[in-house]
Amino acid sequence: MSQTTSKSERPVVRRGDRIFAGISTGAGILILVILAGVAVFLTIQGIPGIAAAPDEVKSGTSFARFVGPLVFGTLYAALVALIIALPLAIAVALFISHYAPRRVAQVLGYLIDLLAAVPSVVYGLWGREVLAGQLVPAYRWLDENLGFLPFFAGPFSATGRTFFTAGVVLAVMILPIITAITREIFLQTPRLHEEAALALGATRWEMIRMTVLPYARSGIVGGAMLGLGRALGETMAVAMVLSASGVVTFNLISSTNPSTIPANIALQFKESSGLTINALIASGLVLFIITFAVNFAARWVVNRRREFSGAN
């Protein structure tokens, strides 16, 4: 008896199918090429900037001294934003997933999503022209009452265009993404666990603490890291709110502020030329590496959770 398998011999595949499969696979691979291209081109154009002598660039220092304060400012701004946004985002996600009436929950979700739709330049405009002025009384109070803390050492800025204001704007900008991820995961909590807790006589908060929060822990971590990544790379909020001088300080309320990598690029690029441009691109490479690492880790955490929960 002759044996025929569809595996050992090359199966018949139509030409249309082969072409279509080829285009699709090609598109997928093209994306990987683009991602690699981002790294490659930034490196090619960045290396001369890293190697440049201090007197060849506008900053007048070596690359490490140029980028160091910017890295500090970038991390510090993102951290401030995350500290403000995370508790708020978790509470908002809980409100939408477990507190708001079912019928309006979806609409409320859209409202939060609208926050993500606001263009960054509008956030910058709002932070600089509106929010900054409104926060001045708070800065005066902090300066007078908590001035012994390094964060509020002052002297407070009379325009309100401070690092803290930039942090608040960043926090509002990353709030929607953290909310979206945590809300999704809160909603995936197995209904049976929740009902088991309620059947034991738990109040709503006790049920959430017993079932929802433990279930969502790694999702919250992942969402927070994604928000952090977003805050690290956000340009306009910082560029427009601050008149940065590139110092290294923890002071949140003064008018002398650290700058961040993206804001510095946006503000300097137009008036730069030659090796200064290369130095700016190299600082962009540093930013790319930092955000790539953060996002990589965040996605890894979120995806690993998804595999274990079985709730695809």
Add this chain to the structure above:
Amino acid sequence: MAKSIDVSDLDIYYGDFLAVEGVTIPIRARSVTAFIGPSGCGKSTFLRSLNRMHEVIPGARVEGKVLIDGQDLYGADIDPVAVRRQIGMVFQRPNPFPTMSIYDNVLAGSKLNSKRMKKADADVIVERSLRASNLWVEVKDRLGKPGSSLSGGQQQRLCIARAVAVEPQVLLMDEPCSALDPISTSAIEDLIHELKEQYTIVIVTHNMQQAARVSEETAFFNLAGVGKPGRLVEVGQTTKIFSNPDEEATEAYIQGRFG
């Protein structure tokens, strides 16, 4: 235009897992052959291997021969797409295309392959197919409505009309009535009776009475044991299988002692 099928020593794998083992069965033309057996014994898998639909699942493959009028379906130069044009299939749940009208659903086999067709010819095919599936009277005034606007039983008959519109040699039916109410089921059974004049029909069913009512031949499948592959226990005239089967397992299953 109906053709007979000869299956010899067919093994079906999902990856390394042997799902169905050593099936040898002749299927006569212009008659109804019913596959019965407990859940998970490989009836549907075997049915899908008859028009190479199981290959849609990654890793699925077969060893052995399926001859349709002497031609091996699994021959090296056979195009599975061409096979499926000759051997139509009706699924467990009605699945009309939601983006198409009733009219377009019937013509889906040609439309999806972008065959040009004169409007008059198309009208003839639509009417003939819908009449063949006993749906014409109910839908002739609303052919432009979406296929999903019909009831479940009507949708299933629409799917049968879609399958016969491309004039296949064989019609495979995978539990076509399991999602339908008794009245729709009886309508489909009547339809099967009429269709066997022209087509070779193979039907998988969990309903023993249905097998007894509609088929000439019945094949009983069972698992060789827990964790073992499914196999064909026996096949024969429906009257014989239901009254005086050769195998004890068949009798036990038919009398409802297991399964």
Add this chain to the structure above:
Amino acid sequence: MSVDTSPRTTGPSGLGDGPSLKQPSLPRRTGTFTAVAAVLLALGFRALGFGWVPAVFLAWLVVVIVVPLWSTSVEGSRKAIDRLVTILVTSAFALAMVPLAQIMYTVVSNGASVMGIDFFTFSMRNVIGEGGGIYHAIWGTLLITLATTVMSVPIGVFTAIYLVEYGANNRLSGWIRFLVDVMTGIPSIVAGLFAYALFVVFFGPGVRMGFAGAVALAVLMIPVVVRSVEEMLKLVPNELREASYALGVPKWRTIVKVVLPTALAGIVTGVTLAIARVIGETAPLLITVGVSDSVNFNIFDGRMATLPVFAFNSIQSPGFPPGPSIDRAWGAALVLMIIVMLLNLVARLVSYVFSPKGER
């Protein structure tokens, strides 16, 4: 709903030996009363001469302290904590809505003053001080966004097709899926630098052109398109694919004629939202396209104005006197917001109107 687990000291006596199901509790509409009381308190503090922000904050503080205390005395501490959390979570949502409302309000009220026919039909060519408009910036944004979409949609859709229809669960598709997720987090300024670094190779230092901006935006848009289209393709029932295969339709025709049309509404929604996301990007365009006062219809040559960069530039270097320039910044921001909100609205409408309504 909750059964008492604490020693039975509060339940009414005389109901036999079992624990009583009747528990003292706050009035049923406490939530509504709390909200009303908070508003009245805020108005009261305002009347006492506090500013709006301190007044609201004080009212909130009173509610946060009083309600749990009241609840503790009547219902016990467990219920009190539950109420406290409810208040906190609800006020968090309200707080998150404040920036949205304030942004909408300020953009509309500040931007409305410059709205007029001139604002949409004039560019900034030879304009000093008042007057001028965003005609050139609207064209720039439209052309660049169009070029971005033309590049991103085919790549994104085909990649999604690969992930859902061909990749199954092999390793390449796993990596693509993962890296596309990571790519959604690329900072927009990095995308801009990439486009600049790429175009410098071909056109030399100082290159500025609309197409470079489109490339930068495409880097940001492609991953968004891939993810949303992938989700939509996954929603297409497998039964439809099988129905098509069983009719002898090749796989690629099944994808083109069955899968894509079935998912079309979702794909349009996803693409529209992706456009809404990149149309407001400022930083990459600032680097790659630059600033211009005049109309430029050629995306392959020279600087172009775009709405977000126009707004940024108007506020960052307003000239003297700064007033008119800042007004124009708000006007551009308003137009940009309207475009983004319209795109969001269209996306929701498409998915709402064309979503499958289920059987019948």
